[in-house]
Amino acid sequence: MNKFIVAIVGRPNVGKSTLFNRIAKKRHAVIEDVPGITRDRLYGDAVWDDRHFIVVDTGGFQKEVEANVKSKGQPVLEHNKKFLEEVIKQVFTAVEEADIVIMMMDAESGLLPMDHELIRHLRRHEKKIFYAVNKIDGPKKESTLLNDFYSLGVDLFAVSALNGYGFENLMEQIVAMLPEGEEEKSEYPKIAIVGRPNVGKSTLVNALLSSERMIVSSIPGTTRDAVDSVCSYYKKKYVLVDTAGIRRKGKMAKTVERYSFMRTLRNIEDCDVALIVFDAEEGIVELDQRIAGLVHSAQKGVAILLNKWDLVDKSAPSLDIEKIKRMVYQKLWFMKYAPVLTISALSKKRITNLFPIVDRIIAESSRRINTQTMNEFLRKTISIKEPPMYRGRRVKIYYITQVKTNPPGFVIFTNQKEGIKEQYLKFLEGQLRSFMPFEGVPVKFYVRQRKR
Numbered sequence: 019m020n021k022f023i024v025a026i027v028g029r030p031n032v033g034k035s036t037l038f039n040r041i042a043k044k045r046h047a048v049i050e051d052v053p054g055i056t057r058d059r060l061y062g063d064a065v066w067d068d069r070h071f072i073v074v075d076t077g078g079f080q081k082e083v084e085a086n087v088k089s090k091g092q093p094v095l096e097h098n099k100k101f102l103e104e105v106i107k108q109v110f111t112a113v114e115e116a117d118i119v120i121m122m123m124d125a126e127s128g129l130l131p132m133d134h135e136l137i138r139h140l141r142r143h144e145k146k147i148f149y150a151v152n153k154i155d156g157p158k159k160e161s162t163l164l165n166d167f168y169s170l171g172v173d174l175f176a177v178s179a180l181n182g183y184g185f186e187n188l189m190e191q192i193v194a195m196l197p198e199g200e201e202e203k204s205e206y207p208k209i210a211i212v213g214r215p216n217v218g219k220s221t222l223v224n225a226l227l228s229s230e231r232m233i234v235s236s237i238p239g240t241t242r243d244a245v246d247s248v249c250s251y252y253k254k255k256y257v258l259v260d261t262a263g264i265r266r267k268g269k270m271a272k273t274v275e276r277y278s279f280m281r282t283l284r285n286i287e288d289c290d291v292a293l294i295v296f297d298a299e300e301g302i303v304e305l306d307q308r309i310a311g312l313v314h315s316a317q318k319g320v321a322i323l324l325n326k327w328d329l330v331d332k333s334a335p336s337l338d339i340e341k342i343k344r345m346v347y348q349k350l351w352f353m354k355y356a357p358v359l360t361i362s363a364l365s366k367k368r369i370t371n372l373f374p375i376v377d378r379i380i381a382e383s384s385r386r387i388n389t390q391t392m393n394e395f396l397r398k399t400i401s402i403k404e405p406p407m408y409r410g411r412r413v414k415i416y417y418i419t420q421v422k423t424n425p426p427g428f429v430i431f432t433n434q435k436e437g438i439k440e441q442y443l444k445f446l447e448g449q450l451r452s453f454m455p456f457e458g459v460p461v462k463f464y465v466r467q468r469k470r
């Protein structure tokens with residue numbers, strides 16, 4: 019089942035990201051240099067009373083528009099109107115695909131025209147809206163502070179994103195809207211085909227589903243218009259996530275799909291392996307990098323598909339795969355573990371190769387290495403390079419052990435936690451992968467402090 023999406027909406031500086039951080043679980047031990055992730059963490063996993071959902075901070079979109087304006091050398095203020103229009107557009111693309119919206123306001127500044135503007139837009143969408151008034155630190159002045167907002171004629175939630183006042187109440191009301199029960203686990207591998215518009219996703223999906231060896235059946239989504247397809251390839255079954263939308267588009271040849279961050283996000287969250295489709299002729303652009311960044315930070319299995327290879331082949335017949343990989347990994351430096359495939363969806367070249375690769379990635383993702391082998395690996399790795407000294411002391415790594423699969427996670431025990439820097443973890447990962455490639459699978463290290 020698809021996870022529900024809760025989007026936090028509001029003017030700049032009302033406290034959206036503070037609330038977001040309160041709701042979202044921290045996903046990464048180490049903040050990585052990944053496109054679309056470093057600038058702002060747009061979304062996170064959340065759980066309350068055993069109900070899981072995704073929370074999105076639309077403030078991230080605002081800051082992005084701001085950054086874009088700035089990078090063009092234009093001061094943000096002079097472009098205020100244009101800026102606001104752009105922000106509203108971005109935010110509402112997000113809202114369209116969220117299930118629940120938290121409209122956040124600010125008790126300190128009171129109800130402002132832009133709040134009204136946002137609410138006016140919000141009400142056009144048929145979403146459940148929670149109106150939260152932030153910066154109310156306790157019951158004392160609550161009703162005075164809320165005064166301004168009663169004119170909205172809606173139920174209000176007085177909260178302090180900072181100190182947590184009113185937070186539990188808000189969360190309880192929100193999760194009451196979510197469907198009950200455990201997440202269903204599909205018995206078949208789930209594949210999401212993602213990529214920016216026009217790279218050939220729908221051509222690929224239609225080619226896969228019309229291929230003779232495929233048997234296709236549809237599973238209607240439970241809550242929304244998402245329809246997954248089951249296809250089988252050499253007697254093995256696979257689920258193609260959210261194929262209805264993609265296929266439909268394919269029938270309206272030449273229309274350019276609007277890129278939807280939420281849909282991409284939801285499909286990534288929902289899959290075991292994401293296949294990112296790129297246009298090999300056009301090359302890898304920023305939006306491609308950001309989609310890859312989403313897949314990486316969701317810690318999913320992944321393969322890189324360079325589509326429209328028929329066009330490249332004609333123009334550069336001597337281009338070899340190693341050279342191509344180097345070019346790809348230069349753009350996707352955080353995803354060097356992903357296998358690269360050249361395909362042509364249009365002429366159906368090599369497209370069924372995807373299935374064995376998906377199988378391999380899933381097998382790798384659930385691979386477990388025993389502690390003894392891991393520690394032999396650790397000894398060798400340390401003998402090549404020790405972590406650098408930290409605060410004048412040697413940094414020792416005592417041992418390493420695999421604590422999880424899907425994706426694989428490893429804990430290392432050290433005498434100085436702060437002494438293990440990201441750079442060393444990168445080195446460790448590189449060494450690990452040369453011994454056990456974990457192709458198409460992100461691996462994660464957790465560092466723990468331990469007295470010997």
Ligand code: GDP
Nearest residue numbers: 215216217218219220221275325326362363364
């Ligand atoms: P989507 O937006 O990612 O679903 O992209 P589409 O599947 O609609 O494809 C966009 C355009 O690229 C269409 O005109 C397709 O015919 C074309 N296209 C897709 N795959 C290939 C391919 O492998 N080779 C070539 N030459 N064109 C392709």
